[in-house]
Amino acid sequence: MLLQSALPPFLIAKSCITAFKLLIAYNMRDTMYISESSIKKILKEAGASRISKEASSAFHDQLNRFAFEVASKAVRLAKHAKRKTVAGSDIKLAFQ
Secondary structure, three states: OOOHHHOOHHHOOOOHHHHHHHHHHHHHOOOOOOOHHHHHHHHHHOOOOOOOHHHHHHHHHHHHHHHHHHHHHHHHHHHHOOOOOOOHHHHHHHHO
């Protein structure tokens, strides 16, 4: 018998929606969409004179999650409209 802790969290979720959210989080946890140097550039242009590794890493994680969530919503909107191409309007709606 497998221990529950050895299984990915989405395999032991109690509902389909929870499982889907956990699966997305599990799959994207090692994925980097925005480079670390871009994160530092954003913080510098926002006025930071110095940036700690912890701040850079936290901002990097949150921005990647946000970008992934917006992209996922935009793809769902395009699919709902029976399109394969994500349009600018899908992105704008995903931000709302």
